[in-house]
Amino acid sequence: MAMVASRAGVSGQTVSRVVNDSPRVDPATRARVEKAMAELGYRPHRAARALRTGRTHTIGLVVTTLATVGNSRMLQATAEAAERRGYALLVVTAASSIAEAFDRLQDQGVDGAIVLNEASALTRSAESPAGLRLVVVDGASDGSASAFVSTVFVSTVSSDxxxxxxxxxxxxxxxxxxxxxxxxxxxxxxxxxxxxxxxxxxxxxxxxxxxxxxxxxxxxxxxxxxxxxxxxxxxxxxxxxxxxxxxxxxxxxxxxxxxxxxxxxxxxxxxxxxxxxxxxxxxxxDFPALAEAAVAALIADIEHAESTPSMLIPTRLVERSSTKMSS
CATH class of the missing domain: 3.40.50.2300 (Response regulator)
Known part of the structure; x- marks a missing residue:
């Protein structure tokens, strides 16, 4: 980082702000720092950053299966949404026990997790995972699909x-x-x-x-x-x-x-x-919009402790040739 700062002609703090995507860096300075990072082959050390900040910049995704088209498309969209924000994605399955899935995620030190589609129903009987921030995709907006045994409520994002x-x-x-x-x-x-x-x-x-x-x-x-x-x-x-x-x-x-x-x-x-x-x-x-909303809600909680209201993502009719209208 000191070498990057020297080459770019900035302070080490400015390099740190660029690495952490702080808005407190003007575009010209950011471009100069990023150019120096590329020339020197500098990459932030995720493990070292985690020790310093207490966050791994990794989020979990809990699924029951990836065999369905909806789940596989949500995986792709969630991975892309997380990457845009500098977060890695760790996928675990909860075919039998969502509690075990939560345990595996916490063992990996994720900052939070998204519970996807069919796995959301399993949260009804789960103990609240201590310290693990959660967003449920396709859970009841009244909280019933997100009410854990210990009555912890988490954000929900659903298609309409x-x-x-x-x-x-x-x-x-x-x-x-x-x-x-x-x-x-x-x-x-x-x-x-x-x-x-x-x-x-x-x-x-x-x-x-x-x-x-x-x-x-x-x-x-x-x-x-x-x-x-x-x-x-x-x-x-x-x-x-x-x-x-x-x-x-x-x-x-x-x-x-x-x-x-x-x-x-x-x-x-x-x-x-x-x-x-x-x-x-x-x-x-709209799978991209659904994933974007879920990732944004989770990261808002992780980084700013902001609770996001339940969100409903619109759907729309695409008319083709398999339906016949009256003449």
Whole structure:
């Protein structure tokens, strides 16, 4: 650091401010220091910085699985959001015990953690991890999904699953279908429950009795298997795009045309959705915005002890060719 300061013609304190991304450095000086750092091959020593500041600039990400598209896209978006702020990301799985996941994170000295999607439900029965700052993604905004045994409340950031489901159901009702069926996600999923809630409330508002739901497990295989129970359906709102893909394959095999005979809408807007046959109408989740909000809330708590109110990230309808509107 002294060599960098000498080459850049600044004080060691100024170099320290640049390294720690302090706003108290004018752009020209920052550029000169960064040029000197590059010329000398200087890299901040993370372990040494942790000893000095008490922070590792590492955050944890707790997941139950990375096999689902939503979780893998959130991992990518969270890693990018953390990197932009100079934080590393450590991923742990909590397939059986979230308490063990928290223990592993604390052993690694992370400054805080983001609990992702399905793992969020596991916090309901967990002991509060002492000293570990947390943000829950897709947890109830009233705190019920973030209320630990010791009643510690943490920030929550969620997609507007219910709002997206409402938009999907209304879109199908505009096609003058007598009813809209629902291919739901797993019963223990917060996102699936919210999407089901939006579907039910929209039908109720329209004076339509909700048909019996058919439940899948997020996979295309479960969507394919669900087709047998949806034989009478003319409009199906699927809780994710993979199940919609499986359903459309089963419909094609039995000779039902999409959208002429059955309109199908998904949720997530995976990158391949536009290349389904037919291209899938779906509800787009803004994964980058969701990750950005979660990382920003966590770092605000870590660096400034600022509590962030619960946030709801909007979704939006992407209309393609798998739904048919009335003429």
């Amino acid at each position: 699953h219910a709002g997206g489901a409402t938009e999907a159901t209304r879109h199908l009702l505009q096609g003058e279908h007598a009813a809209v069926h629902h291919l739901a996600g797993p019963a223990d999923s917060f996102a699936a429950a919210e999407r089901e809630r939006g579907w039910r409330e929209t039908l109720q508002d329209a004076g339509i009795d909700a048909p019996q739901i058919v439940r899948g497990d997020w996979s295309a295989e479960s969507g394919y298997a669900a087709a047998a129970a949806l034989e009478s359906a003319t409009a199906v709102f699927c809780a994710n795009d993979q199940m919609a893909l499986g359903l459309m394959r089963a419909l094609a095999e039995r000779g039902s045309r999409v959208p002429e005979d059955v309109s199908v809408i998904g949720f997530d807007d995976v990158p391949d959705a536009a290349n389904y046959r037919p291209p899938l109408t779906t509800i787009r989740q």
